[in-house]
Amino acid sequence: MTTTKSKIQSEKTSAPVPHEVLERNPGMPLDLDWIHRVHVNRSAVERRAATIPTRRSVKKEWQAAWLLRAITCIDLTTLAGDDTPGNVKRLCAKARQPVRQELLDALGVPHLQTGAVCVYHNLVPIAVEALAGANIPVAAVSTGFPAGQNPFDLKLREIQASVQAGAKEIDIVISRAHVLTGNWQALYDEVKAFREACGEAHMKTILATHELATLRNVAMASLVCMMAGADFIKTSTGKEPVNAILPVGLIMTRAIRDYHEETGYKVGFKPAGGIRSAKSSLDWLILMKEELGNEWLNNSLFRIGASGLLSDIERQIEHFVSGRYAAAHHNPMV
Numbered sequence: 004m005t006t007t008k009s010k011i012q013s014e015k016t017s018a019p020v021p022h023e024v025l026e027r028n029p030g031m032p033l034d035l036d037w038i039h040r041v042h043v044n045r046s047a048v049e050r051r052a053a054t055i056p057t058r059r060s061v062k063k064e065w066q067a068a069w070l071l072r073a074i075t076c077i078d079l080t081t082l083a084g085d086d087t088p089g090n091v092k093r094l095c096a097k098a099r100q101p102v103r104q105e106l107l108d109a110l111g112v113p114h115l116q117t118g119a120v121c122v123y124h125n126l127v128p129i130a131v132e133a134l135a136g137a138n139i140p141v142a143a144v145s146t147g148f149p150a151g152q153n154p155f156d157l158k159l160r161e162i163q164a165s166v167q168a169g170a171k172e173i174d175i176v177i178s179r180a181h182v183l184t185g186n187w188q189a190l191y192d193e194v195k196a197f198r199e200a201c202g203e204a205h206m207k208t209i210l211a212t213h214e215l216a217t218l219r220n221v222a223m224a225s226l227v228c229m230m231a232g233a234d235f236i237k238t239s240t241g242k243e244p245v246n247a248i249l250p251v252g253l254i255m256t257r258a259i260r261d262y263h264e265e266t267g268y269k270v271g272f273k274p275a276g277g278i279r280s281a282k283s284s285l286d287w288l289i290l291m292k293e294e295l296g297n298e299w300l301n302n303s304l305f306r307i308g309a310s311g312l313l314s315d316i317e318r319q320i321e322h323f324v325s326g327r328y329a330a331a332h333h334n335p336m337v
């Protein structure tokens with residue numbers, strides 16, 4: 004019989020190398036015919052999304068392996084007005100050692116780390132220093148996050164400053180007004196300029212989907228961002244009233260699939276905001292596996308933006324190992 008430990012080890016060995024070097028999406032000219040052909044059947048999308056947490060589940064003996072995989076895909080995030088160098092340093096320590104070593108030892112996993120640490124620009128130098136020597140990129144939210152209402156030239160300068168400070172990934176916010184007014188050319192030009200300003204840093208484009216009015220707009224904006232050279236498309240800032248939800252995830256992953264079929268380039272996906280339970284992280288992994296396949300199940304192509312998810316995953320892993328649940332304060336985030 005295959006034991007849980009051997010399942011986790013076979014998961015590990017079959018796992019793609021973290022931060023695998025993929026050919027970056029160079030983008031393509033804006034194809035308005037393609038954009039205007041986009042059609043979304045909202046009720047079909049909602050029905051399909053509703054099956055993910057119910058009909059689909061990960062077998063119990065595989066759950067720990069999937070949860071470990073989820074951890075490697077977390078962009079461990081703090082984006083609060085009261086962030087300090089101290090809490091960012093503690094967050095970085097958590098990114099280096101997201102699960103207590105004794106639990107990893109029990110599962111036969113020598114080392115584990117999160118996909119990235121995500122902070123505001125001011126805290127990039129602190130995070131870069133705290134992560135020195137670890138292969139964990141620092142992501143900076145930029146371009147007037149979260150509303151994106153800053154002047155355009157300031158947004159470009161903000162990106163450049165974050166890259167100079169050592170951010171390897173830049174999470175930009177799009178101008179929602181371009182989507183709401185159907186000005187796809189303006190959205191394309193904006194995102195292309197952001198991509199140029201990012202240089203070698205990878206760019207995640209935050210759509211703030213709750214503010215885009217319709218699922219069709221989400222699909223169209225996803226395509227435009229990829230045409231403009233996005234490395235990732237990301238659902239939300241975490242500051243909207245509704246953030247990452249599965250129907251939106253379905254629309255965005257299908258846009259990624261269409262773009263890949265058309266161009267051959269793989270674009271990553273990052274649901275972010277409101278993802279707090281281990282169970283919901285499994286739902287997102289299942290969505291990725293079903294819509295995009297195993298190739299997307301690694302942190303080069305999948306991230307979960309979350310500030311509070313890790314505590315619950317660690318708690319579930321502890322339960323898996325010991326059969327007991329620890330009190331939430333035993334697995335503090337920072």
Ligand SMILES: O=C[C@H](O)COP(=O)(O)O
Pocket residue numbers: 080082121239240241242275276277278308309310311312
């Ligand atoms: O990009 C990440 C999000 O801002 C995190 O949102 P959260 O605090 O709801 O997990």
